[in-house]
Amino acid sequence: MKKLLLSLALISVANLFAGVSKDTKAPYSGCSADPGFELWNNTSSPIYYSYVKGGGDPLQKGFTELKPNEKDCANTGKSNKAKLAIATRKPQFNDIIYIYTVTDNRNVYAKVITDKGRPKVVPQDSKYFGAQTEISGYPFKGNISVNDLPEKTELYTRATPSDIEKSAKELLVETAKPTATVGQIEALLARGAKMNINIQDDRTKNTPIMNAIKNSNLDVFKLLLKNNAKLDLKNIDNESAFQLAILQLCENKRSPKAQEILKILFEAGAK
Numbered sequence: 245m246k247k248l249l250l251s252l253a254l255i256s257v258a259n260l261f262a263g264v265s266k267d268t269k270a271p272y273s274g275c276s277a278d279p280g281f282e283l284w285n286n287t288s289s290p291i292y293y294s295y296v297k298g299g300g301d302p303l304q305k306g307f308t309e310l311k312p313n314e315k316d317c318a319n320t321g322k323s324n325k326a327k328l329a330i331a332t333r334k335p336q337f338n339d340i341i342y343i344y345t346v347t348d349n350r351n352v353y354a355k356v357i358t359d360k361g362r363p364k365v366v367p368q369d370s371k372y373f374g375a376q377t378e379i380s381g382y383p384f385k386g387n388i389s390v391n392d393l394p395e396k397t398e399l400y401t402r403a404t405p406s407d408i409e410k411s412a413k414e415l416l417v418e419t420a421k422p423t424a425t426v427g428q429i430e431a432l433l434a435r436g437a438k439m440n441i442n443i444q445d446d447r448t449k450n451t452p453i454m455n456a457i458k459n460s461n462l463d464v465f466k467l468l469l470k471n472n473a474k475l476d477l478k479n480i481d482n483e484s485a486f487q488l489a490i491l492q493l494c495e496n497k498r499s500p501k502a503q504e505i506l507k508i509l510f511e512a513g514a515k
């Protein structure tokens with residue numbers, strides 16, 4: 245009888261240890277004990293994420309699906325000009341994407357929660373996190389805080405080459421109109437024109453930002469400049485954006501908008 249009880253006890257202990265061994269294995273392979281990046285989907289729906297370092301654009305990288313309560317990690321080390329993009333479905337053209345720019349020199353152990361019906365990234369706050377599982381774990385050394393995750397939204401604009409070409413040509417046409425609005429130009433940039441924002445007219449060689457300068461369209465000018473429009477290109481008359489701004493001010497000396505455009509160009513070091 246004693247032998248039977250002893251045998252049963254040994255089986256129970258073996259099963260107990262077998263369970264612990266199973267739980268202490270890393271929940272995913274390929275990551276070190278302190279991988280530098282881990283994302284946990286703490287919502288009831290799948291989410292999609294893209295994480296890049298070194299100043300890259302997460303919208304130009306593929307998105308990875310995370311099912312509810314699923315985690316993923318990467319051996320990235322601490323963040324360096326890192327950005328994290330979150331989507332509620334596999335991104336499609338013009339979907340809203342939530343972008344987080346991570347403060348440098350931080351580990352990124354984060355989770356996605358639902359906040360007022362939309363996803364939100366916050367620091368992980370459980371006692372343990374990372375690839376060592378919730379049994380062994382390790383402390384929050386160097387992890388992000390809420391203040392390290394400023395958020396903005398962008399439209400997913402991974403357009404096809406034909407989308408880019410078509411919308412860029414429309415950008416030239418619209419910016420040449422004195423009545424062009426910021427809303428119209430933003431829509432074209434979102435449809436792919438942003439990828440060819442420095443397109444030059446076949447005949448005049450003017451760029452969209454040159455068109456905005458010639459029309460003293462300050463708001464459109466600022467929008468194009470914000471989206472990295474070049475200032476050093478020349479048109480068919482060998483005129484730069486800065487030179488066009490001078491000519492425009494000469495023709496419209498009392499135009500506050502022409503004055504402001506020239507001031508911005510001067511402060512930007514344009515020639």
